[in-house]
Amino acid sequence: MFLSWPIGPAFILAAVQISIGEKSCVLWSSAGLVVPRGSTFEVYCTFSCKSKKYIYSGNPPQKHSHQVFNDTTIYLKIDNLTSTTTFSCSCEDKLKLDPCGQDISTGYPPDSPKNIFCIYEIQKLESGVVNCSWDGGRDTFLWNHFVLRVRTLSGNVTGLLQFNVSMKGSVRPSVNFTVSRSVDYISVWVHARNSLGSAESPVINYTLRDRAKPSPPILGQPDCSSRKCEVKVEQSLNTSYLEIQYRADHQEWRTDPDSVGSSQVRSIATLEPYRLYHFRARSKFSFGLWSSWSSNVSSWTQEEAPSGALDVWIVHSPGSKSMTVLWKEPNTSISRGKITLYTVRVSSPSLNLTTNVSADSRNYTVPLCSHYEVTVWAHNSKGMSPPATMTPLYTEAEPLQHVNATANKSSVTISWRKPELTAAMYVVELYPEDFLLNELRWVLLNKSETTAVFSGIKPYECYEGAVYVFYNKSFVGKNRSNRVAALESEPKSSPSFKEKVEGNNVIVTWEKLPRAFRMGCITQYTIYVEGNTGYSQNYSVGASKTKLKIKNLLPDVYTLWMTASTAKGEGPKSHKGKFPIKQDNHLSLLLACVVAVLMVLLLLCLCQNPVVKQRFWELFQCLMLDVVPDPANSKWAKECTKEKQGRLSIQLLSSGSTSTDQEEDTNLVDVEELFKQTTDTSLPTTDSAQLISLSPDADLTTLMYPPLTTYIKSLSHDSDTNTTVDYISSDGPGNMEDGEEEEAFEDMSFLPSHSIFLTEMLQFDGTLTLDAVKIDCSDLQTT
Structure with missing residues (x-):
């Protein structure tokens, strides 16, 4: 329905308001104060002043170019209004008076209500509560007024109930009302209206017995052992069926098959030790619907001794005189209780050391010695786990072939081909470059698996993996994977280097980029060398190198700088260093000595000839000093x-x-x-x-x-x-x-x-x- 104000009555109303001095002006719309979305209409302002006049819209107000209707009235044409907007007017010579203004709302007329759904919850023997809800349709952006009408039938007696609901938005409306247990049938329908129109739903008939359900049960605190919990159930009315569900943290609800019945105390005997379990229940009459779920109650099952050995691994840094034993915190299915401490034992012919470490520890350093084993146990209040034994001294065996690492945005996958010999198990490592001990991730896999997936990796970090294949306790093969990164870009920085001149050679040493600036896996370093006389050369070295010797440079003054590269490109240039290569005077002296020695050898060879010796002797006599007597x-x-x-x-x-x-x-x-x-x-x-x-x-x-x-x-x-x-x-x-x-x-x-x-x-x-x-x-x- 489209609302429009007649122009004549509007002028009369504006003149009356101005004459009694309420406002400096009066504002109205040709389509009314509520218009359908996308409407086109005019906004008018009538003033009592004769000076310059203005029309504004929005918040904060924005001035618009208006049109003149007559000496006292101006107007503004509005096209396609899609939201509620505030319009105002003011007069230049009466700024002390309040300006006039008005909100003009936009929206849609209501849809017909649908999907009416009523539930009859019996709380007492005499009466029950009916809850009816419906779908009010699309959001009209206006205040909607709903009227729920209910006709009841109890035997031959009818009644009519009516309930009003006002709301704005698209929330599903609902109404609760009480009816007597004697009511057998109800008929319901909904009427909806707003400023732009009205609509009504069809009539829905219900048999209350079919819609009846009991109130939710109330559960008491469970009484649990390590494998079983007993739950007490309270209800306001006797029901025919009672269902109890349970779940551990972050698991799905499961129904105990023995819990369905009418007993008020239920025993659930399919539980695991040292788990926090949550319980809920619902009930049902012999007719009607299941009740709503009760509130949840929770309880821990008791502990048992750990059921399995720990995952243990040993890391040895090259050149170190000690080794680090690593172990993972066992999950609750293995620990079966709260771990209170760990025991580490080192056994060898010359050493037998047993140490207890705290429950927060995940590693322990042991001395490096030959022919020894490391054993780790976990303890809780009920006992200790089976021993986990590892020997760090392996006999090298055939390594795995085709070990490959791939990465996506959130994980790294390492895969390999099965060896020809039958493997006992695999240990797969994943670590970032230059990693700390707490960044090492590893997993033990059985002999049938050929893939390990590590999730939760960091972007712009370079990872490398290694796979160990155990053929027996000490016969082990190892192979490293390629380096991968989840995301990569050009390095953010360049290496810091030093140059050292040795004769006509220069030795360049540098430090690896900090991990935060690598932005992925460094593929190479490039050293650029330029001389003042036009010499220009660059040298590329692998990512693992930190030193380069540049040989046989000619005397000159050289400029040197470096860059680092990833697969995505080359990073910025480093600072430039200058160094001179001078003429080697020692080399000239060495050459002179060599020439002199050759000449002496030549003379000695010539003197073996008797004629030459005679000539030399005569020459020698001529050169004798005069002082010889x-x-x-x-x-x-x-x-x-x-x-x-x-x-x-x-x-x-x-x-x-x-x-x-x-x-x-x-x-x-x-x-x-x-x-x-x-x-x-x-x-x-x-x-x-x-x-x-x-x-x-x-x-x-x-x-x-x-x-x-x-x-x-x-x-x-x-x-x-x-x-x-x-x-x-x-x-x-x-x-x-x-x-x-x-x-x-x-x-x-x-x-x-x-x-x-x-x-x-x-x-x-x-x-x-x-x-x-x-x-x-x-x-x-x-x-």
């Missing part, structure tokens, strides 16, 4: 020319004498030397500590190239009691008799030389001894 021009040679009878005056100097002492305190020794000419000549050597004077009678030719004598015997005159014998060797073969010459050659082998080549050119046989050069004093003649 010449025996022909020595003082000894000159004095020899003055001795007519072949006598020599030899001046001996003590080692501590000075040059002045040589002239003043000279010890003169007369030596008679017998010469024998020979065609062989040799260079004599001179002793700088002795000044030798030749006799003037000596032959000049002989003096210039004196023949080598076998020995010279001298006797000092400085001592009367002690005779000192000096041996002065002429360093070479002299002129002597044939027998003497052969004997001298056999006893002499020393020849001083200034060159390594002279030794080979001048060779003598024999060995020089003191007996060979001893001087006979009988040959000395005093001058």
